[in-house]
Amino acid sequence: MDEPRRNDAFDQELRRAFAAGGGAVSGPHLDAEVAAAWIEHRLDAPARRAAEAHLADCFDCQAMLATLARISPAEETASGGGVAWWRRLRAGWLVPATVAAAAALVIWVAVPQQRAVSTPADQLQSSVDRGPAEPEPAPEFAPDAARNAETAPRPTAEPEAKAARRTAPEAPTLQKKEADAQPAPSLERRERFADAAALPQPPAATAPAPAPPTTPPPPPAAPEPSKLQETLTVTGQSPARADERENAATTRQQSLRGTLAGAAALRTSSALVIAAPTGARWQRTGGAIEFAPRDNAPFTTATLPVAADVIAAGSAPAGTVCWFVGRGGIVLVSTDGVRFVRLSAPAAVDLVAVAATDARTATVTAADGRRFRTTDAGVNWSPAP
Amino acid sequence: MAEMAPWRLDTATAERLHRVARAEQWGVSRDTFTRTLERGVHHAFGGDPTDPSQLERHLSSLRLEELALACACADGHEGAWEHFIREYRPILYRAASAIDASGGARDLADALYAELFGLTERDGTRRSHFEYFHGRSSLATWLRAVLAQRSVDRARASRRLVPLPDEEPSATAPAAAPRSADHGRFVVLLRTALASAVQRLAPRERLRLACYYAQELTLAQIGRALGEHEATVSRQLAKARKTVRADVEQQLRDQGLNDAAIAECFAAVAADPGPLDLTDLLEPAGGKNPETGRST
Numbered sequence: 121m122d123e124p125r126r127n128d129a130f131d132q133e134l135r136r137a138f139a140a141g142g143g144a145v146s147g148p149h150l151d152a153e154v155a156a157a158w159i160e161h162r163l164d165a166p167a168r169r170a171a172e173a174h175l176a177d178c179f180d181c182q183a184m185l186a187t188l189a190r191i192s193p194a195e196e197t198a199s200g201g202g203v204a205w206w207r208r209l210r211a212g213w214l215v216p217a218t219v220a221a222a223a224a225l226v227i228w229v230a231v232p233q234q235r236a237v238s239t240p241a242d243q244l245q246s247s248v249d250r251g252p253a254e255p256e257p258a259p260e261f262a263p264d265a266a267r268n269a270e271t272a273p274r275p276t277a278e279p280e281a282k283a284a285r286r287t288a289p290e291a292p293t294l295q296k297k298e299a300d301a302q303p304a305p306s307l308e309r310r311e312r313f314a315d316a317a318a319l320p321q322p323p324a325a326t327a328p329a330p331a332p333p334t335t336p337p338p339p340p341a342a343p344e345p346s347k348l349q350e351t352l353t354v355t356g357q358s359p360a361r362a363d364e365r366e367n368a369a370t371t372r373q374q375s376l377r378g379t380l381a382g383a384a385a386l387r388t389s390s391a392l393v394i395a396a397p398t399g400a401r402w403q404r405t406g407g408a409i410e411f412a413p414r415d416n417a418p419f420t421t422a423t424l425p426v427a428a429d430v431i432a433a434g435s436a437p438a439g440t441v442c443w444f445v446g447r448g449g450i451v452l453v454s455t456d457g458v459r460f461v462r463l464s465a466p467a468a469v470d471l472v473a474v475a476a477t478d479a480r481t482a483t484v485t486a487a488d489g490r491r492f493r494t495t496d497a498g499v500n501w502s503p504a505p
Numbered sequence: 506m507a508e509m510a511p512w513r514l515d516t517a518t519a520e521r522l523h524r525v526a527r528a529e530q531w532g533v534s535r536d537t538f539t540r541t542l543e544r545g546v547h548h549a550f551g552g553d554p555t556d557p558s559q560l561e562r563h564l565s566s567l568r569l570e571e572l573a574l575a576c577a578c579a580d581g582h583e584g585a586w587e588h589f590i591r592e593y594r595p596i597l598y599r600a601a602s603a604i605d606a607s608g609g610a611r612d613l614a615d616a617l618y619a620e621l622f623g624l625t626e627r628d629g630t631r632r633s634h635f636e637y638f639h640g641r642s643s644l645a646t647w648l649r650a651v652l653a654q655r656s657v658d659r660a661r662a663s664r665r666l667v668p669l670p671d672e673e674p675s676a677t678a679p680a681a682a683p684r685s686a687d688h689g690r691f692v693v694l695l696r697t698a699l700a701s702a703v704q705r706l707a708p709r710e711r712l713r714l715a716c717y718y719a720q721e722l723t724l725a726q727i728g729r730a731l732g733e734h735e736a737t738v739s740r741q742l743a744k745a746r747k748t749v750r751a752d753v754e755q756q757l758r759d760q761g762l763n764d765a766a767i768a769e770c771f772a773a774v775a776a777d778p779g780p781l782d783l784t785d786l787l788e789p790a791g792g793k794n795p796e797t798g799r800s801t
Contacts, residue, residue, distance in 0.1 A: 130746075132774065134718045156641070182716065191604055
């Protein structure tokens with residue numbers, strides 16, 4: 121029996137096994153409100169875990185949820201149904217804050233290194249003026265395919281999905297390279313599945329979300345009930361948030377952040393928050409990068425050609441322009457905030473910092489201290505002082 | 506409301522939440538709103554809240570304005586109903602059409618709407634289905650969830666009533682493949698291994714696989730439901746599938762099967778798409794027999 125047929129047989133069995141329902145179902149059925157809160161990502165961690173423990177094995181509740189997922193407009197679930205960004209972010213901070221003795225490592229990479237940008241505010245401002253109108257290199261990851269899949273009715277999506285199931289797990293790395301090399305319009309759902317399967321899978325990627333704090337935040341935050349609402353807002357903000365509010369131009373703070381960024385850059389699993397002077401913001405949540413175009417706007421998940429956790433640092437010179445660098449010479453840039461394309465690497469070394477002035481010009485710093493500069497979006501790199 | 510707990514929301518918080526919810530615009534008194542909040546807390550915590558920070562998170566996550574609207578509608582406030590009819594009833598009917606474009610779910614939406622308006626109970630008090638909304642999600646998503654639940658319930662009930670008319674034809678398909686003597690045993694071995702491999706996955710992994718394989722959601726829909734990017738869903742699905750398959754094959758090897766016998770297990774299930782036959786299970790598998798390795 122050849123491998124494709126074996127794969128088919130295995131998929132058929134998986135389908136049969138899940139359609140037959142799982143093992144012992146834990147806990148009560150989900151009521152409509154819990155299901156609604158779950159799909160809006162509004163349950164706190166214990167409630168979410170309890171719901172998922174039940175959902176994992178209860179075919180009926182899965183069916184309800186699937187129906188709900190089908191009839192929910194994309195925009196109402198995509199960005200967490202209006203959960204304030206700081207609330208989700210808060211859990212992200214608490215983990216390093218409580219686990220690591222070091223302070224929560226929030227990387228402000230608008231100015232990643234002191235030496236990288238001499239007068240940060242000026243440069244950032246000038247790049248804002250230039251705006252995000254740079255032409256975008258051909259995308260590698262087929263965002264259009266993503267949109268098509270989004271809108272395609274189920275029946276047409278299904279055959280492709282079947283094909284994906286057949287080829288996915290055995291997809292050789294070679295295939296990924298081919299997919300990378302041929303830019304995207306023809307890249308199908310199947311190939312993207314295969315591509316994704318071939319991506320490096322660091323352990324952090326499996327964690328659905330930062331582990332919930334079992335203990336409450338350290339308590340300057342312990343609120344008097346009477347001040348509940350204000351206090352929550354303030355605790356949600358935590359230092360970095362407050363800083364962001366102030367102004368990107370407070371140079372002393374920036375150099376401090378630059379140092380922090382340098383120290384944290386090697387730990388790619390640490391928190392990653394990047395803010396543009398316009399208030400646009402990128403953050404790493406779970407295994408994804410999320411983007412909010414302005415202060416208080418909802419986050420949408422960005423499309424990356426690599427796993428989010430290989431990213432070590434970023435720099436956002438203007439509203440929707442953002443650069444990321446990471447392990448093994450990864451350099452990514454986006455001009456619309458959500459679609460990132462991979463640029464050629466200056467060297468096959470880990471990159472730990474980046475300082476960008478616009479969508480074409482950036483200086484990256486390698487782990488070994490070398491620095492490289494491009495002024496044409498990565499087509500050419502030259503050693504930088 | 507009957508089992509009123511000793512726990513009460515403190516006045517200052519209640520007052521503040523009442524104000525934030527702008528409940529007075531619908532004429533919802535602070536007292537009514539407070540009782541509603543308390544019921545919601547009770548429902549969410551399955552009793553009195555014990556952890557103040559958890560309570561704080563709960564209260565701060567509520568959709569207070571929509572809860573106030575629901576509260577007012579339950580009370581029969583005219584302005585609130587006008588608002589609901591204008592803003593939310595269309596959502597309800599759109600959801601019904603999304604469930605069944607041919608209009609088959611319209612009656613479910615009608616029934617729900619009637620229940621939201623309230624039914625007169627024996628004791629003369631009006632009970633509205635809004636009482637089941639506690640503000641933990643948006644009102645729109647809650648309406649969709651109630652409708653989804655009812656449509657699934659109805660589908661299940663009708664399946665139970667109509668006894669499987671056309672599920673047999675598939676049985677004719679695999680007849681072509683000649684069955685080996687070990688066929689039944691191989692099917693059972695593989696399915697048992699698969700079941701335990703799946704159970705070893707984390708609940709969220711199982712849920713992701715179930716959404717894909719059993720519920721047949723698209724990657725994008727799964728991503729939205731789980732709050733993950735589509736590419737993450739795809740990657741995690743591939744990974745979980747690989748894990749399960751490796752686990753299954755390992756279990757089969759542990760049972761003493763060699764590679765050829767494992768291949769026969771796959772061939773056996775490929776030729777047997779139907780539900781697990783009980784007779785296969787009841788028939789003892791004949792113990793471990795490592796020499797069953799025939800190549801296909």
